[in-house]
Amino acid sequence: MTQLNIPIESMSLPNGLRVVVSPDRAAPVATVGVYYNIGFRIEPRGRSGFAHLFEHMMFQGSANAGKMVHIKLINSSGGVLNGSTHYDVTNYYESVPSNALERVLWLEADRMRALKVDDENLRNQRDVVKEEVRVNVLNQPYGGFPWLDLPPIAYRNWSNAHNFYGDFDDLDAATLDDVQKFFKTYYAPSNAVLLILGDVDVDEGFKLAERYFAGIPSGPQPAPADIDEPPQIDERRGVVEEKFGTLPGIAVGYPAPRRLTPDWCAAAMLDRALHGGRAGRVYRSLVLEQQIAVDAEGGIHYPVGDLFDYNGPTLMVTRLLHKPEYSADQTIAAYDQILDEMKEKGITSEELEPIKVKFRSNYFSMLEGGHGASIPRYGLMHLLACFTLFDNDPHLVNSILDGFMEVTPDAVQSVARKILRRPNRSLVVRQPAKKEAA
Amino acid sequence: MASAPRSEIHTTVPALSPERPVIWPPRGRTTLSNGLEVVLVESHTIPKFTGQLFFRSGNAVVAAKAPGIADMTATMVRTGTTARASRQIEEDLRRMGADLSSGAGADTSVVSFAGLVDFSNGLLRLVAELTQQASFPADEFERERRQLVEGLRIERATSGFLASERMRKVLFGAHPYGAISPTEAQVESYRLDQLQDFYRQYYRPGNALLVMVGDFSPQAMLAQVEQVFGSWAAGKVDEAPNPALPELYGRRVYLVHLPDAVQAQIVVGNRAITRKHPDWLRLTLANSIYGGAFNSRLVMNIREQKGYTYSPRSGVHPLRQHGYFSISAAVRNDVVAATLSEMFYEVDRMRSTPVGEEELADARNYLTGLFSLGLATQDGLAGQLATSTLERLPEDYLETYRERILALTAADVLDAAQKYFDSANAQIVVVGDRPQLETQAALFGKMEVYDAQGEPM
Numbered sequence: 068m069t070q071l072n073i074p075i076e077s078m079s080l081p082n083g084l085r086v087v088v089s090p091d092r093a094a095p096v097a098t099v100g101v102y103y104n105i106g107f108r109i110e111p112r113g114r115s116g117f118a119h120l121f122e123h124m125m126f127q128g129s130a131n132a133g134k135m136v137h138i139k140l141i142n143s144s145g146g147v148l149n150g151s152t153h154y155d156v157t158n159y160y161e162s163v164p165s166n167a168l169e170r171v172l173w174l175e176a177d178r179m180r181a182l183k184v185d186d187e188n189l190r191n192q193r194d195v196v197k198e199e200v201r202v203n204v205l206n207q208p209y210g211g212f213p214w215l216d217l218p219p220i221a222y223r224n225w226s227n228a229h230n231f232y233g234d235f236d237d238l239d240a241a242t243l244d245d246v247q248k249f250f251k252t253y254y255a256p257s258n259a260v261l262l263i264l265g266d267v268d269v270d271e272g273f274k275l276a277e278r279y280f281a282g283i284p285s286g287p288q289p290a291p292a293d294i295d296e297p298p299q300i301d302e303r304r305g306v307v308e309e310k311f312g313t314l315p316g317i318a319v320g321y322p323a324p325r326r327l328t329p330d331w332c333a334a335a336m337l338d339r340a341l342h343g344g345r346a347g348r349v350y351r352s353l354v355l356e357q358q359i360a361v362d363a364e365g366g367i368h369y370p371v372g373d374l375f376d377y378n379g380p381t382l383m384v385t386r387l388l389h390k391p392e393y394s395a396d397q398t399i400a401a402y403d404q405i406l407d408e409m410k411e412k413g414i415t416s417e418e419l420e421p422i423k424v425k426f427r428s429n430y431f432s433m434l435e436g437g438h439g440a441s442i443p444r445y446g447l448m449h450l451l452a453c454f455t456l457f458d459n460d461p462h463l464v465n466s467i468l469d470g471f472m473e474v475t476p477d478a479v480q481s482v483a484r485k486i487l488r489r490p491n492r493s494l495v496v497r498q499p500a501k502k503e504a505a
Numbered sequence: 506m507a508s509a510p511r512s513e514i515h516t517t518v519p520a521l522s523p524e525r526p527v528i529w530p531p532r533g534r535t536t537l538s539n540g541l542e543v544v545l546v547e548s549h550t551i552p553k554f555t556g557q558l559f560f561r562s563g564n565a566v567v568a569a570k571a572p573g574i575a576d577m578t579a580t581m582v583r584t585g586t587t588a589r590a591s592r593q594i595e596e597d598l599r600r601m602g603a604d605l606s607s608g609a610g611a612d613t614s615v616v617s618f619a620g621l622v623d624f625s626n627g628l629l630r631l632v633a634e635l636t637q638q639a640s641f642p643a644d645e646f647e648r649e650r651r652q653l654v655e656g657l658r659i660e661r662a663t664s665g666f667l668a669s670e671r672m673r674k675v676l677f678g679a680h681p682y683g684a685i686s687p688t689e690a691q692v693e694s695y696r697l698d699q700l701q702d703f704y705r706q707y708y709r710p711g712n713a714l715l716v717m718v719g720d721f722s723p724q725a726m727l728a729q730v731e732q733v734f735g736s737w738a739a740g741k742v743d744e745a746p747n748p749a750l751p752e753l754y755g756r757r758v759y760l761v762h763l764p765d766a767v768q769a770q771i772v773v774g775n776r777a778i779t780r781k782h783p784d785w786l787r788l789t790l791a792n793s794i795y796g797g798a799f800n801s802r803l804v805m806n807i808r809e810q811k812g813y814t815y816s817p818r819s820g821v822h823p824l825r826q827h828g829y830f831s832i833s834a835a836v837r838n839d840v841v842a843a844t845l846s847e848m849f850y851e852v853d854r855m856r857s858t859p860v861g862e863e864e865l866a867d868a869r870n871y872l873t874g875l876f877s878l879g880l881a882t883q884d885g886l887a888g889q890l891a892t893s894t895l896e897r898l899p900e901d902y903l904e905t906y907r908e909r910i911l912a913l914t915a916a917d918v919l920d921a922a923q924k925y926f927d928s929a930n931a932q933i934v935v936v937g938d939r940p941q942l943e944t945q946a947a948l949f950g951k952m953e954v955y956d957a958q959g960e961p962m
Contacts, residue, residue, distance in 0.1 A: 093550070094881040095525035131516045135800075135809060142800035143867035144521060145874015164874045169519040177515070194812030194837075201768040202816055202835040208662050265881075266525065278514060310765055311662035314655055344604075346595040355591065358648055361655045390655070421600040428602030428621050431551040436882045443881035 071465045073434070075451065076269045080277065082285035083257025084179075087451050087461045088272035089264045091444075097168045097265035098444050100160040101175045102452035105253035106153045107231040108379060109292040116233010117241055119152040120196050121249050125159060126150070127188040129178035134188060137174055144170055147441050153371070154231075155378040156456060158449070162442045165266035169275055172263075176279035179259065182250050186243055193238050200232050208311040212497050213318030213386055214371045220305040221320055221493035226294045227380050255286030260455045264444045294379040296322075302489050309497040314361065315389055316497035317398055320382030321486050323367045326375075327458060332470040333482040335374050338367050338383055339422045340414055340479065341405070346421075348405050349385060359401050360389040375450055375467075378457040382493070383486065395496050406487045413480030423472055430468060527877050529904060530886070533723040534894075539739045540711030543730055544890050545723040548883045554719020554726075555619040555883045557891055558632055561714070562707035563609045565681035565825075566745040571699050573687030575609035575707075577653065578700045582607055582616065582708075584645035586638045591645055594631070603628050607635070611682055612745070612825040613895065614707065619883075622720045629733045636708050637737055641697055653692050660686065661957050664770035664835070664936040667761045671934045671955065672774045675759060676829050678751035709740030714894055718887040747826050750776065753930050756950035762939040763957050769841045769937035773848055774831040775927035780823040780896050787921035788830070790913050792821045794868045795855050795926070796832055802851050803832065811847070813840045825896075830925055841935060842945035849931070855922040859915040873907040 077087045107118040128134040141148040146163030159178075161171045204210035215230060222228035261280060263272040299322070309316065324330035341349050342365035353360040364370070365385040368377045389398045433446035447464065454463040532546040564575040583605060584591045598605055603620030616636060620628045660666040670685050677683035715734070717726060753775070778784055789797075796803030796819030807813045817834040832852075836844045860868075879885040893902045935946045939954065939962075946952060954962040 091550075094877070095527060096878050096881045132518075135805065138800050139867070140518060142798050142871045145870045145872075145877065147875065147878065148799070162878050164524060164877050166522045166524045167874075168522075170521065173515075173519050180515070191809065191812040195808055195815050198768065198813070198835060198837060199815035201837070206664060206766055206768040206835070208659050282515065311659075313658040313662065343599065344595070346592075346599040351592065351595070354652075355648070358651075361652045388655075390651075421596065424602040424621070425599045428553065431553050431621075432619070435551045435553075436884055441875060441878045441885070443878060443885075 071468065073447070073465055075461050075464065076273075077455070077461050078273060080256065080281050082281065082283055083255070083288075084280050084283070085260040085455055086273060086276040087260060087262045087455055088267065088269050089262070089447065089451065090268050090272070091264070092266050094443070095165045095266050096162060096443055097165040097171075097263065097267055098160065098162045098442060098448055099168070099171045099175065099264070100158055100262040100448045100452060101179065102156050102158045102260050102262070102456060103254055104155070104258045104456045105157055106155040108154045108226050108294055111245070111249075112225060113237060114241055114245060115230045115237040116196070117237070117245065117249065118157060119231070120192065120233065120238060120241060121246060122150045122152045122157050123192040123196055124182065124184050124188065124246055125178055127184045127192060128182070130181040130183055131177050132174055133183070137178070140170060140174060146171070153376055154381065156376065156452065158452065160442065160445070160448065168263070168267060172275050172279045175261070176283060179254065179256060179280065180283045182247065184243070184246060189241070189243055189246065193241070196233070196238060197235060204232060209309065209316060209497065212307070212309070212316055213320070213384060213495055216305070216307050216495045216497070217318060217320050217382060217384065217493055220303050220495055221382060222296055222380065224294060224296050226292060227296060251286065252289050255288065256280065256283050257285055257288050260452050262448050262451055264448055296380045299491055303493040304495070306496045306498055309499045312497070313499055315391060315395060315499060316387065317389065317395060317494065318384060318386045319402070319492055319494045320384045321492045323381050323383045324482070324486065326378065329470070329478070330482050330485065333474050333478040334367060334383065334486060335426070335471055336419060336422055336474045337409070337479050337483050338365070339426055340409070340418065342366055342385065343422060343425060348409070349402070352405050353387065353401060357401060359393050359398055360387045362388040376453050399494070406483070409483045410480070410487060413483075414476050416476050419474070419476050419479065423474075426471055427468060434464075527880060527907070531723060532890070533727060535727065537710065537731060537735055539735065539737055541734055541737065542714045542894065543727065544714070544716045544894055545726050545730075546718045546886060546890060547721065547723060548718050548886055549720050550883060552622050552720050553619060553883065554622050554625055554717055554721055555887050556617070556632070556715065556717040557887060558616045558636060559714045559716070559891065559895055560614040560707050560709070560712050561612070561895070562712060562742060562745070563612045563614055565611045566707070566743070567703060568681035568684065569746065571695060572684055572691050574695060574699050574703055575614050577649070577695055578703045579607040579609045579614045579616070580649050580653075581641055581646060581700055582635045582639040582704070584649065585640045585642040586634045587640050588634060588638065591642070597627070597631060601628050625721065625726070626729055626733070629729060633733045633737070639704060641701055643697060646697055646700075650692060650695060654689050657686060657689055657692065662763070664763055664766060664768070667763060667957060668770045668772045668833070668934050668936045670959070671759050671761055671936070672772050672831065672932065675757070675932045675934070676753070676774055676776050677827070680748050680750055681745065682824055682827060706740070707742060709742060710734065710737045711739045712742040714891070716887055716891045716894065718883045718890070745826070750827070753932060755929070756931050756933060758933045758935065758946050758950045758952040760939060760943055760946050760952055760954045761934065761936040761957065762954060762962060763936055764938060766937040767838070768835050769838055769935055769942055770833070770835050771841065771844060772831055772833045772934045773845070773931050774829055774934075775925070775931050777821060777828045777830040777925045778823070779825065779828045780892070780898065784921055784924065785823070786909055787913060787917040788821055788925050790868055790872060790910065791855060791918045791921040791926070792819055792830065793872055794860055794864060794918065795819050795851060795922070798868070798871050800867065800871070802854070803848065806851060807834060807844055807847050811843075813837065813844050838937065838941045841942050842948055845933065845949055849928060852926045852928045852931075855926055856919075856928060859919050862915070865915050865918065869910050869913060872910050876906055
């Protein structure tokens with residue numbers, strides 16, 4: 068087995084900003100990321116969707132780079148840029164020919180230092196975000212299924228349960244004052260990590276980080292948020308109307324183990340045994356063999372996150388679209404049978420070992436790309452950031468596979484018995500709307 | 506010169522440093538005696554490899570007989586061979602740490618695969634088996650047929666699909682490019698022997714291209730490829746028909762009614778050119794300035810200034826025989842007319858005024874930079890090589906791409922916009938809730954209205 072040996076060097080600036088450099092000079096391109104330890108889980112009450120709206124505001128202008136300057140400077144240097152809001156982090160990233168590296172760092176430092184936005188920018192991006200929600204959720208078959216459907220059913224703590232994309236009333240209520248307050252609270256250097264990957268050497272990377280970021284004043288570290296969930300004692304269920312799609316959908320979620328625990332490694336293998344594509348038990352049984360469902364997918368922290376990028380309560384999710392001639396109850400019964408069999412009979416090493424090979428292979432692909440072909444090493448950047456912010460150890464990228472490769476069949480069965488319990492789960496049915504006869 | 510004082514460091518944009526040249530990885534290109542073209546490239550980013558086995562025949566070549574049958578054939582090849590049942594295939598893929606997908610577009614069919622280099626021989630053997638010994642099991646066929654039908658029903662409720670479908674029909678009419686997917690009735694009438702015929706005729710080495718990129722030595726990999734694919738019998742293949750295209754005079758509006766839609770999907774389009782056309786790069790650059798980048802005029806206007814939409818873009822779409830240009834955005838219902846006005850305003854500005862030197866240089870840099878980024882991953886490299894080889898572009902197409910882009914002028918951009926952004930004869934498709942949109946849409950030309958099934962209303 069290939070032992071990973073990705074070069075990783077890290078340090079901290081006096082203002083608390085952590086810096087991680089991972090050089091690879093093979094191609095003359097560099098990827099830069101700045102990750103802030105704030106996601107949509109802990110946005111302010113009455114301001115659902117704000118963390119994501121705020122992410123848009125970070126492209127609207129900073130102290131020395133006004134509206135559109137960020138985008139123009141990166142595109143005109145031959146690069147691409149974007150940002151995204153997750154449960155527990157928000158990222159901003161650029162991939163550029165490496166001769167533009169210094170410029171990218173200057174821009175990221177400028178918006179970490181001071182956001183310079185006005186009411187017109189806020190109104191503009193509020194409109195843009197509403198169209199984003201419409202195109203991705205409200206006007207899409209199965210939009211938000213199940214990533215927006217399950218949290219309000221599964222959770223009791225508002226932080227975990229609210230509408231992450233935002234109710235339009237809450238988006239309308241957001242003010243410029245909210246924007247600056249959020250920036251002050253969560254965007255301090257000590258709440259972030261800077262990542263520089265690709266065509267740069269370590270000393271140069273550190274030197275540039277120092278030059279552009281060291282002068283940013285430190286700020287108070289935000290108080291840790293309460294994202295704990297009370298224990299669940301009964302199965303939770305909900306129904307959501309499906310406006311466009313013709314097939315009924317069912318999604319089921321079971322609380323996933325905490326990251327970096329032995330149960331987490333075992334649950335990852337359990338998840339792949341159940342949801343690992345067409346060879347996974349759920350797809351094979353429900354779609355290929357019994358032909359009750361026409362699609363079946365799933366995963367830990369699925370579908371808007373993965374095994375590595377959560378740092379609080381989340382679910383192992385199964386998402387099914389089934390044939391209308393089967394009822395929801397029949398479909399759930401067939402699904403339960405698959406889980407019961409796993410709990411009762413476990414898994415053989417003949418089944419588990421290939422799952423590990425596939426897991427390792429997927430991990431390599433994630434490191435290299437993971438975000439289309441135009442952001443080289445997006446996946447490596449994402450892992451380095453999460454391991455730094457959540458676990459304080461970017462080097463886990465090189466060693467994390469070991470824990471998964473050591474999982475035994477007994478451990479998979481035992482974690483299955485522990486988490487796949489009906490009183491523990493949440494379930495949502497997407498019910499197609501009744502259409503009047505045409 | 507002394508370095509700048511600290512305050513200036515923060516207020517002044519750093520200049521670009523000198524560019525490091527793009528170094529091309531060693532690559533081998535050869536044709537086996539049975540006609541199979543092979544392109545192999547080293548890339549040692551991860552201990553994996555990725556490959557695509559293309560056949561230069563897709564849905565277009567059989568459109569008159571059974572629309573979509575190439576895609577269904579490609580779907581079926583992974584469901585059974587004379588040596589392995591469906592379940593065995595899936596488990597073998599997992600054992601090798603491999604991913605595999607298969608499908609067909611208008612012009613090509615393709616089996617794509619990626620896996621750990623330790624298992625490259627096993628994966629190549631499986632790909633060879635799928636493409637030479639597929640068994641087309643009848644029960645798998647009925648299951649896939651049902652899944653396809655259910656998928657089509659969901660697509661008929663998706664505004665993006667409905668917009669593309671109508672636009673292609675308008676631009677290409679009865680030509681095979683006029684349909685992007687089969688109807689339910691057509692799928693219901695598929696027969697296994699049609700799939701088998703397609704497979705026998707077109708899955709042939711003389712019709713095929715194998716592109717592989719990864720952590721291997723091209724020489725050693727070529728030996729494996731010869732061993733696995735060398736005995737595949739050649740065959741003779743015919744070209745897709747190229748019937749006449751509809752005449753398009755004047756702007757026309759096509760409104761597709763999707764009841765209860767809360768947003769309008771707009772697509773404006775006209776026919777353009779293929780990648781082989783001498784104007785291709787000029788058009789690519791013009792498109793990039795118009796709406797092909799975040800920093801483009803369309804995005805600045807209707808997103809960053811006006812907030813009409815999250816997702817505006819324009820694109821040039823090359824097919825083998827023809828191509829087209831499109832402008833699209835999903836907008837809120839009350840700004841359909843305003844959005845179309847801005848789209849045409851920006852089109853007419855591109856057609857009437859030469860682009861300034863700075864904007865031109867920025868766009869050239871964007872395209873050359875994007876190209877370099879695309880070479881830094883195995884998938885990106887494979888994609889670039891597949892495009893240039895499949896389309897039979899000149900041997901040095903990729904190596905000279907950057908310098909040819911950098912040589913383009915404002916006159917080239919103006920010329921391409923005048924020729925290919927056909928403002929006067931643009932075709933307009935709007936998908937959404939009819940009562941909220943039709944008065945606005947009708948302002949832009951003679952209008953036809955369709956339902957989501959494609960029937961006139």
